[in-house]
Amino acid sequence: MDSFEKIASLAKRRGFIYPGSEIYGGLAGTWDYGPLGVELKRNLKNEFWRSMVQLRDDVVGIDAAIVMSPKVWEASGHLESFADPLVECKKCHHRFRPDEIANSKSEAPNPKQIRNSKSEIKNKNEELRCPECGGELTEPKQFNLMVETYLGVVEGEKLKTYLRGEITQGVHVNFKNVLSSTRVKPPFGVAQIGKAFRNEITPGGFTFRSREFEQMELQFYTKPDEEESMKWFEYWKEERLTWYLSLGVKKENLHFKEHAKDELAHYARAAFDIEYRVDGVWKEMEGIHHRGDWDVKRHQESSKEDMTYFDEETKERYLPYIVETSGGVDRAALFLLIDAYEEEKLEGGDERTVLKLHPKLAPYKAAVFPLLANKPDLVKLAKTIYDDLKREFMVTWDDRGNIGKRYRAQDEAGTPFCVTVDFDSLEKHDVTVRDRDSMKQDRVSIKELKSYFSKKLE
Numbered sequence: 001m002d003s004f005e006k007i008a009s010l011a012k013r014r015g016f017i018y019p020g021s022e023i024y025g026g027l028a029g030t031w032d033y034g035p036l037g038v039e040l041k042r043n044l045k046n047e048f049w050r051s052m053v054q055l056r057d058d059v060v061g062i063d064a065a066i067v068m069s070p071k072v073w074e075a076s077g078h079l080e081s082f083a084d085p086l087v088e089c090k091k092c093h094h095r096f097r098p099d100e101i102a103n104s105k106s107e108a109p110n111p112k113q114i115r116n117s118k119s120e121i122k123n124k125n126e127e128l129r130c131p132e133c134g135g136e137l138t139e140p141k142q143f144n145l146m147v148e149t150y151l152g153v154v155e156g157e158k159l160k161t162y163l164r165g166e167i168t169q170g171v172h173v174n175f176k177n178v179l180s181s182t183r184v185k186p187p188f189g190v191a192q193i194g195k196a197f198r199n200e201i202t203p204g205g206f207t208f209r210s211r212e213f214e215q216m217e218l219q220f221y222t223k224p225d226e227e228e229s230m231k232w233f234e235y236w237k238e239e240r241l242t243w244y245l246s247l248g249v250k251k252e253n254l255h256f257k258e259h260a261k262d263e264l265a266h267y268a269r270a271a272f273d274i275e276y277r278v279d280g281v282w283k284e285m286e287g288i289h290h291r292g293d294w295d296v297k298r299h300q301e302s303s304k305e306d307m308t309y310f311d312e313e314t315k316e317r318y319l320p321y322i323v324e325t326s327g328g329v330d331r332a333a334l335f336l337l338i339d340a341y342e343e344e345k346l347e348g349g350d351e352r353t354v355l356k357l358h359p360k361l362a363p364y365k366a367a368v369f370p371l372l373a374n375k376p377d378l379v380k381l382a383k384t385i386y387d388d389l390k391r392e393f394m395v396t397w398d399d400r401g402n403i404g405k406r407y408r409a410q411d412e413a414g415t416p417f418c419v420t421v422d423f424d425s426l427e428k429h430d431v432t433v434r435d436r437d438s439m440k441q442d443r444v445s446i447k448e449l450k451s452y453f454s455k456k457l458e
């Protein structure tokens with residue numbers, strides 16, 4: 001099994017992620033997060049918000065609407081240019097993205113290159129065959145990724161619009177609102193987390209390419225000065241990489257990849273991806289883009305609203321440049337799971353699967369067990385400890401099977417600590433705390449337990 005398959009299997013078994021609409025045969029490219037997955041994702045988003053908004057004086061947050069006026073998407077260029085190349089098999093009529101069906105990544109024409117240079121792709125595409133039946137493929141056609149929807153109640157008068165293809169535009173259309181309602185001034189940023197939708201031609205790689213997914217973004221406005229905006233671009237590149245490292249992602253699995261000029265998205269002047277290495281193949285995790293003044297300029301032209309900023313000190317009026325950091329929450333969660341996943345051989349020939357998730361991200365910080373489920377004194381004390389801990393930490397209870405099985409179950413869930421209440425606990429008012437990674441056990445006094453965990457989870 002490759003890493004995607006292993007994680008998909010564990011995710012379903014343990015309640016991280018289920019296929020969307022599964023009892024109806026599923027809906028391609030959609031996923032439901034189960035009890036563990038929702039905690040992981042929430043922790044990830046909280047960490048993003050903490051580092052990007054809470055701890056900064058130059059960034060504020062926003063939560064814009066998913067459905068926006070269709071004029072937004074016309075102005076932003078999405079209706080014209082937000083497309084991927086699609087090829088169809090002339091025999092079986094299956095549809096694919098050419099880059100998805102090449103044997104190796106390097107042979108594959110890149111979708112953005114395809115958009116920009118048709119003749120070169122034609123040559124490359126001739127070498128590709130249908131992966132289903134070996135049939136000949138059509139020439140690539142541009143397929144727009146925006147998901148259509150209709151608002152209104154009267155048939156025929158309904159407004160055709162779109163589910164947002166990126167969360168970005170909700171920030172840019174509010175640029176002046178944020179300026180006038182807060183004390184920020186350039187250079188400053190607006191962060192947002194939310195759902196985006198794309199009619200992906202070939203969703204796949206578990207949640208890697210979904211049709212509904214969440215993004216976590218920063219739009220950072222600077223003076224329209226090449227040097228200053230590039231300084232911020234470099235700054236945010238490093239910040240974002242450091243953030244992933246702070247969540248425990250292994251350094252050797254992360255790197256930057258610069259976009260070649262013919263790979264740039266329609267709005268970008270310069271772009272780097274933070275890529276994560278899965279089974280030896282580098283895959284995009286987050287993009288850092290220099291958007292120039294593309295968005296504010298286009299919205300100004302289209303809406304006829306003045307989108308300029310007036311600097312009271314220097315008396316300058318300008319449309320700002322934008323540096324963007326755009327990460328996928330689901331994609332980051334997937335890569336964090338892959339990075340944390342280990343199969344270990346233990347002494348005595350035993351094996352375990354363990355998710356060595358950073359404690360900040362782990363769905364449960366601790367699991368509390370009575371040594372034996374049929375001893376009321378042990379259960380009572382363990383319940384008291386559990387009830388006390390859950391006021392401060394996300395904790396779970398388990399009294400099924402033997403202790404060994406409970407440890408294995410918590411290892412697979414990524415729970416960093418297990419607390420066992422045994423007969424000594426009744427006498428000495430202490431418990432055993434077992435560490436997920438080292439499997440070492442500490443004896444900790446019950447009254448010190450909260451501060452013990454606070455320190456460990458810092």
Ligand code: GAP
Pocket residue numbers: 165166167168198200207208209210211212213215217284285286287324326327328329330331332
């Ligand atoms: N606002 C810029 C923007 O949306 P993007 O490179 O298209 O840029 C940013 O997307 C990030 O969103 C990607 O790096 C990836 O993490 C995530 N993402 C994009 N498409 C996705 C999809 N179909 N499924 C899951 N995540 C996706």
